[in-house]
Amino acid sequence: DTGVSQNPRHKITKRGQNVTFRCDPISEHNRLYWYRQTLGQGPEFLTYFQNEAQLEKSRLLSDRFSAERPKGSFSTLEIQRTEQGDSAMYLCASSLARPPTDTQYFGPGTRLTVL
Amino acid sequence: RKEVEQDPGPFNVPEGATVAFNCTYSNSASQSFFWYRQDCRKEPKLLMSVYSSGNEDGRFTAQLNRASQYISLLIRDSKLSDSATYLCVVNVPSSKRFGAGTRLTVKP
Numbered sequence: 001d002t003g004v005s006q007n008p009r010h011k012i013t014k015r016g017q018n019v020t021f022r023c024d025p026i027s028e029h030n031r032l033y034w035y036r037q038t039l040g041q042g043p044e045f046l047t048y049f050q051n052e053a054q055l056e057k058s059r060l061l062s063d064r065f066s067a068e069r070p071k072g073s074f075s076t077l078e079i080q081r082t083e084q085g086d087s088a089m090y091l092c093a094s095s096l097a098r099p100p101t102d103t104q105y106f107g108p109g110t111r112l113t114v115l
Numbered sequence: 116r117k118e119v120e121q122d123p124g125p126f127n128v129p130e131g132a133t134v135a136f137n138c139t140y141s142n143s144a145s146q147s148f149f150w151y152r153q154d155c156r157k158e159p160k161l162l163m164s165v166y167s168s169g170n171e172d173g174r175f176t177a178q179l180n181r182a183s184q185y186i187s188l189l190i191r192d193s194k195l196s197d198s199a200t201y202l203c204v205v206n207v208p209s210s211k212r213f214g215a216g217t218r219l220t221v222k223p
Binding site: 033035056091102104105107108 | 164
């Protein structure tokens with residue numbers, strides 16, 4: 001399977017714990033995006049990378065959230081001191097940026113439940 | 116005002132019906148536009164890009180009106196398998212904005 005993969009698929013944690021998610025994009029894609037989606041809403045943009053550079057971060061991304069893409073391939077999203085409001089589906093997408101379009105392909109997501 | 120707004124739905128239609136969804140966006144610098152489909156508890160999947168001249172892909176037709184800042188999706192001859200949530204996506208410089216989605220249920 002050469003699509004976007006995400007691990008783990010599900011994570012249950014207790015409030016206050018740290019969690020880390022991983023995304024492996026489609027191999028030749030240079031852009032990688034993170035989104036958060038809650039029930040009944042569309043995906044909300046969190047941050048994106050072009051190669052290893054983090055080019056934009058949403059105001060939604062509090063100081064407890066950090067993302068990295070150290071070698072321009074896979075990425076990790078870490079949430080520190082999780083809160084119940086962090087419970088959501090975390091989606092990763094990748095694209096091969098070709099202006100003016102930038103078609104993104106999504107991974108299956110990591111569903112986080114904070115107890 | 117949200118950056119991307121969609122018809123609230125849900126739309127419940129019989130098989131064979133024609134259904135249309137609209138989406139408005141607020142950022143005039145938006146560069147490109149897409150419709151994605153999302154099935155329950157699955158990831159969004161690209162349905163089609165939306166071009167200025169309008170484009171068609173089988174039973175699906177997408178149109179863009181830059182002056183009025185809206186895009187539309189028309190589904191003809193609805194199938195049961197079209198039941199899903201349809202997400203409008205707008206590219207703004209360096210980012211993407213999704214609408215909340217419109218839920219479609221096609222019934223026998």
